[in-house]
Amino acid sequence: MTAATLSPLPEDKQPLVARLIDGLEAPTLLWLSGYLAGVAGQRQPSGKPSAAEPAAVPEAQPRLTVLYGSQTGNAKRLAEDLGRRASAAGLAVRVVRADAYAAREWKQERLLYLVISTQGDAEPPDDSRALVEFLSSARAPKLESLRYAVLGLGDSSYPNFCAIGRQLDERLAALGAQRLLPAGEADVDLETVAHPWLEQALQQAREQLKTSAPLAKVTTLRTARIAPVWHREQPFQAPLLLNQRITGRDSDRDVRHLEFSLDGSGLHYAPGDALGVWPTQSPALVDAVLNTLKLDGDTTVRVGSEEHALRTWLSKHRELTQLTRPFFAAHAERSGDAPLRELLAPAARDTLADLFSRWQVLDLLRRHPAEWTAETLVAALRPLAPRLYSIASAQSVVGDEVHLTVSHVDYALDGEARWGAASRFLAQHAEGENVPVFIEANERFHLPADDRDILMIGAGTGVAPYRAFVQERAERGAGGRNWLVFGNPHFHSDFLYQVEWQAALKSGQLHRIDLAFSRDQAEKRYVQHRLIEQGRRVYEWLDGGAHLYVCGDANRMAKDVHKALVAIVAEHGARSAEDAEAWLSQLIQRGRYARDVY
Template sequence: MQLQVLNSPFSQEQAELLNRILPTLTDQQKLWLSGYLAASQFSGAQAAAPAASQNAGQAVSKDVTIIYGSQSGNSKGLANKAAKTLEGNGYLVTLSSMSDYKPNNLKKVQNLLIVVSTHGEGDPPDNAMTFHEFLHSKRAPKLEGLQFSVLALGDSSYEFFCQTGKQFDDRLEELGGTRLYPRFDCDVDFDEPAAEWLEGVLSSLKDAQGAGAAEAAAAASTLQTIESEYSRTNPFKAEVLDNINLNGRGSNKETHHLELSLEGSGLTFEPGDSLGVYPENDPALVEQLLNELKWSKEDQVTVKQGDVRTLQEALQSYYEITTLTKPLLEKIAPLSTNEGLKELVAQGNGEKLKEYINGRDILDLVRDFGPWGDSAQEFVSILRKIPVRLYSIASSLAANPDEVHLTIGAVRYEANGRERKGVASTYVAERLEPGDHVSVFVQQNENFKLPKNPETPIIMVGPGTGVAPFRSFIQEREETGAEGKSWLFFGDQHFVTDFLYQTEMQKWLKNGALTKLDVAFSRDTEEKVYVQHRMLEQSKELYKWLEEGAVVYICGDEKHMAHDVHNTFIKIIAKEGGLSREKAEEYLAEMQQQKRYQRDVY
């Protein structure tokens, strides 16, 4: 049926557009569209009265722009939830990652929400770098008509906690914007404060529309209904199928290949995604801590509303006890009578405090400055929840249905006269056996994905446990029959004991799933050889692959390996392309903008 101009309220151009699009819609799309139009008409009628009372006829915009900067996917997930909640309340939402957003469009925006994490030592996430650089440059536009609010994610154990979010918040104000709602700085346990921030944002928007805070709170509660059955806040209890030490006898390392069952969970993932694992503290460390405290391990404490546990259970499975932070000590000092602790957190003692925190834990703090608080409840109320650990998934779901594999290196070291252990890594290495269950969820990572075109060449750099996502990449391309070339650079300490997944790599080379493999074992030669040295040896061929459109992936340690590999790519591009360093950096920046240079670093 054709829409006619004569018997409709539409212009000729509108009628032609509708006649082109309507026949292409499915029944489900038509149903959704009819509901959307009805809802928008209803919300428009509701907004009409308050809008009419605006000074000088000014209308309050129901358009909201949400921009996120995300390294591991947390900011993206929260931005998506915010978008769905706002859309459910009649707002027209534009949602974009910072890497895809054109900064000059900010001049047209009235309501802006920024959700951004801080990466490493106060750096923006990879997909936020260009946007961050533009906004802090002289080219940034004046934004006098802008209302904004920032949700900042970070980790208080780092010195520059939520630094990127703070920078965006300050800069938007400098450019003339006004805060729609104050910035929220979230620690690793961000779900509750993020929900509170969204409730506050929605309340502020609705206040401008003439609606009350109670209505906004009820609307924001719909956030909970958006969650899938199993998620960060409702993890799946995955059964351990296998737990294998990949290193040979005599190795300095202990790297575990962990296989988990996802059967019955409905969880799915793509190569490049991560698995969130909720670990537990070392029982021996908990026992040592309880021996130093003045309360019984059977004392009851409330960890959250409706969740009461014994002090021992709470320290074992809920609270973080292995990391000290500046905010933590500043909260403890007023509850303590110890003058030494008060002096440590006093103004001007920043360096001394930083030195003390490094490598120490709650047991050290209790031994050095005595228990604080009048009860076990007051003692634990200062502690934060054990942070979830995110691990790059090391398997393809297509190749291993209902399973997920991880590659985890056990962390053990000496500091301040005691042996220290990584919470999650030794939880896996020492206490998880086949038949046990572990709480997990899938964390999507849009910043680390195989190219959509299966013929695109890929270059993967992943020493040590950084090889994990590349195992999933190769498994996926093998399973789907992708024809694009693939090149892996892998490194570790010793060929004999530390060549992770060696048999699989040899099989992939033989069947063509992996085109090229270059390895570097740093302790097998007098002069240490790393993956970046192998890259330089293959300089001409690597540049040729880049010119052919190859996508580069880097996974592993950010401070050293990823930094060195980044500089190596710049050297190769400058040398083989006959470019200055500045032009080579621009070349790599352009690759990053095109999503041809992706990193999963930690």
């Protein structure tokens, strides 16, 4: 018996409901269900209260709204943590994702905390683009009655660290809102700034919401999930089952296919989620840093409640392969090097960004000598953070395993080897050895629940989640078409998972594939060029309801793909560039244009 058969709706009304919920995500559907329950309660005959009607909350009860914009899950996790703490303190609180927050609510809001990340070069998270655009526009209302605070999340290895959080903090103040706390700017080591900020924010909320109301419950506008036993702070030791290079011998890229066992962990993931990996720094790199600074690795260093030998701090707890602006500034001050300090000026932003893309901590220490003690070095270096990799397998197919596609970052700088922390850590692991891992959900990059067509765009290791997508859709017999657009330098050496894609095409699991091998011809060809060539077909798919996914480099590929999409929608949809941009923004808000970029 079908759901339609059981429905009390008249048959002619059922298509209207289907059109209403078309493309809506879970948070919006949950809000809609509550709204409809309220309407039903109002229409209930007098004296016959509805059993489904929720208990009314007095309108006068003051409330805290925690609004978040998150790309990788960190902002969401912190916002939900703040919501739980506020609820436990007896405060009325709701936690809302940015794309589920209606613009009209700003006028009525009285107390709001915003937790938002900055992506790449000063880009907002995809779920926050509409919110940032609205607040930045002339349509944003005056907010004299609003009290607020902003916690920005970012990565200090980028020049525009926490730019979106800073921008929104200043904008809310310009609209007349009262700032309760200075904007927090948390690096990838969230504990250093975020946790103290959350404590201050909670204290401010207590003072602002002085109420004798009974203990409140936090309302989170998303489906609740039970916290797993293994998580970021307590990773699972996953045995490595396979470590296989999948690029050719003549390729200048070392890309690995890695398979891990999750047997006994109870961990579950969906296609589109990420696997977090906690790396350990290479012993050779740690030795090089110690030798350069003439420090003893056995020196005991205490920071807060933690105490380790210096070598242990540098191996397991501190970032060495990525330069950050705070450490660069601290080293420039210690070195007394005037040209080094000049690189911190706004005018030198591009030069500093280029330097950060090539240099590691060791390069700065060697080229601009300065005195460091073991204690000051540990205090100045950024804490080591886990790396997140898009999962390249569907659990419905591989069971208690999880697969990754990892590019081993390995290059030479002035004739000396340099490498990425996590990619080298993984590449050097032998089969049978354990790797500390956890699952990071990426709800905005999941497959559609129905059988819609999907268009998957990715370059290099950005193809990883699409392997999971095709596996999952084939396993569940989804009827939608699957189109992959993939790019890499060379066909013969860099066509990742070539045999699998060809088999998927032959079996009908993959319906179309377009390839862009940039260096196989005189004129470089990238995925955006393939999209332009197939522009009419791309637009027909999108206009027909297809979901669009982009995975890979945020600063080049993803931006170039977006520009190509704007041009395609403008040409084949007979729109201006501005209207084409707005049309794509609508797809983002509806969850039909999702990006997993880094």
